[in-house]
Amino acid sequence: QVQLVESGGGLVQAGGSLRLSCAASGSIFSINAMGWYRQAPGKQRAMVASITSGGSTFYADSVKGRFTISRENAKNTVYLQMISLKPEDTAVYYCYAEAPYRYWGQGTQVTVSS
Numbered sequence: 001q002v003q004l005v006e007s008g009g010g011l012v013q014a015g016g017s018l019r020l021s022c023a024a025s026g027s028i029f030s031i032n033a034m035g036w037y038r039q040a041p042g043k044q045r046a047m048v049a050s051i052t053s054g055g056s057t058f059y060a061d062s063v064k065g066r067f068t069i070s071r072e073n074a075k076n077t078v079y080l081q082m083i084s085l086k087p088e089d090t091a092v093y094y095c096y097a098e099a100p101y102r103y104w105g106q107g108t109q110v111t112v113s114s
Helices: none
Strands: 002-007 010-013 018-026 034-039 046-051 057-059 067-072 077-082 091-098 102-104 108-113
Touching (some): 002 091, 018 034, 034 067, 057 067
Antiparallel strands (some): 034 091, 067 077
16 A cells, blocks of 8 residues: 655746655555546546656646646655646646555645736
8 A cells, every 4th residue: 555645736837847746655665657647627538748767757748848847766755847837737636556455645725826
């Protein structure tokens, strides 16, 4: 079992920045990839970014150049640095970990005002 706790969401104006954190606990030795999804109102949950234990990253086209995912293995934590935020980035952001099953955090709200 892996437990994930997210933090760092909030309200920000368009063009602003936020950093999300996701701390893992439990069977952390089995974690391979970690990442973030988001779900906007009325839409399906969609991949935002991911990072493997080796550091390989993936980004959705909509966030490339604005979001950066990183991982601090010593703290079992993954981060999502978000800059140049847009109103369309407004969503609940969910952290996940593959260990090997996919575990999810509880979600953190990000609201970008225009």
